[in-house]
Amino acid sequence: MSTISIPVTKTTHSKLSETDFSSLVFGKSISDHMFVADYQNGAWGDFRIVPYGPMEIYPGNATLHYGQAIFEGMKAYKNEKGQVIVFRAESNARRLNESAKRMCMPTVPENIFIEALRQLLSLDKGWVPQEKGSSLYIRPFMFAMDNYLGVKPSESYRFMIFTSPVGAYYTKPVSVKVETNYTRACEGGTGEAKAAGNYAASLYPALQAQKEGYDQLLWTDGKTHSQIEESGTMNVMFKIKGTLITAPTGNGTILKGITRDSVIQLAKDWSQELVERFLTVAELQEALENGTMEEAFGVGTAATIAFINKINVNGKDYFLPEPKPDAFSKRVLSTLDGIKYGEIQDPHQWMLSI
Numbered sequence: 215m216s217t218i219s220i221p222v223t224k225t226t227h228s229k230l231s232e233t234d235f236s237s238l239v240f241g242k243s244i245s246d247h248m249f250v251a252d253y254q255n256g257a258w259g260d261f262r263i264v265p266y267g268p269m270e271i272y273p274g275n276a277t278l279h280y281g282q283a284i285f286e287g288m289k290a291y292k293n294e295k296g297q298v299i300v301f302r303a304e305s306n307a308r309r310l311n312e313s314a315k316r317m318c319m320p321t322v323p324e325n326i327f328i329e330a331l332r333q334l335l336s337l338d339k340g341w342v343p344q345e346k347g348s349s350l351y352i353r354p355f356m357f358a359m360d361n362y363l364g365v366k367p368s369e370s371y372r373f374m375i376f377t378s379p380v381g382a383y384y385t386k387p388v389s390v391k392v393e394t395n396y397t398r399a400c401e402g403g404t405g406e407a408k409a410a411g412n413y414a415a416s417l418y419p420a421l422q423a424q425k426e427g428y429d430q431l432l433w434t435d436g437k438t439h440s441q442i443e444e445s446g447t448m449n450v451m452f453k454i455k456g457t458l459i460t461a462p463t464g465n466g467t468i469l470k471g472i473t474r475d476s477v478i479q480l481a482k483d484w485s486q487e488l489v490e491r492f493l494t495v496a497e498l499q500e501a502l503e504n505g506t507m508e509e510a511f512g513v514g515t516a517a518t519i520a521f522i523n524k525i526n527v528n529g530k531d532y533f534l535p536e537p538k539p540d541a542f543s544k545r546v547l548s549t550l551d552g553i554k555y556g557e558i559q560d561p562h563q564w565m566l567s568i
């Protein structure tokens with residue numbers, strides 16, 4: 215694999231000493247540096263690492279008007295020896311490129327993605343928290359750079375990575391409401407891509423649910439609103455009568471979550487029955503009514519494993535007890551944490567050492 219040369223301009227005003235690592239709020243503190251690459255004339259170039267800060271774009275920037283923007287979310291951890299390790303970075307690089315194809319954007323060669331990540335994290339390794347439950351959230355993203363108002367794929371793009379030390383996205387169990395009016399994604403749409411616009415479109419419906427006291431929505435399919443798809447910030451899994459059920463990917467509406475994939479792999483390793491199929495709203499309500507819903511939880515990079523303790527279906531609230539210590543969701547959270555912090559064996563070579 216060829217390496218790339220990345221000139222570095224170091225900050226003269228590090229914010230590290232002003233950052234309180236004991237009370238990290240998701241997405242609030244940003245580390246000192248960022249990686250930048252520009253795509254022009256069909257090739258990526260002008261690689262650089264510079265102090266995190268504002269950048270100039272034209273008011274006619276195509277992203278601001280037509281929304282060609284995609285992103286990723288991944289996390290770095292520190293093991294006991296203080297080494298920085300990143301969870302499933304190659305998978306994120308691949309998924310970024312899947313999103314790029316759907317949004318008519320250029321792909322980023324995996325070696326550029328990984329090398330940029332390595333060099334950025336080496337420089338900002340002081341920003342990777344060591345405390346259990348904290349990590350360095352990594353935000354790679356790409357957006358159109360043409361200064362042109364015609365509706366067409368941009369010809370120039372910027373790819374960037376910056377990082378943020380974070381604590382838990384959800385600091386307590388999550389309450390969700392089944393959404394049967396608004397739609398997050400339709401077959402043939404962009405739901406599977408990690409496209410910025412998917413999140414913009416979800417804000418209004420999510421806000422309505424938040425006004426009613428719920429943390430998030432459980433999205434249903436756009437055609438019939440009868441099948442559970444995913445939640446706004448995470449994929450979802452249900453354990454009913456001993457079997458885990460999660461929506462399948464591949465029809466274009468479900469984000470191919472990397473945490474989702476990791477949980478499925480661990481379930482396989484443990485011979486835990488798991489089926490990838492759509493759970494209907496009626497089945498969900500029935501399982502909540504008759505007490506066969508054993509566990510419900512979200513799975514995502516930011517959310518990690520988020521226990522769901524309240525689900526509103528057709529206007530009725532159902533409550534779920536705190537999962538028992540031997541519950542699948544608890545076990546899978548502690549195993550994933552063990553792997554991510556380098557405390558237990560990593561049987562699938564998920565961790566990338568920086």
Ligand code: COI
Pocket residue numbers: 286287288413447448514515516517
């Ligand atoms: C992630 O889990 O990394 C996400 O992208 C979800 C959210 C924070 C937008």
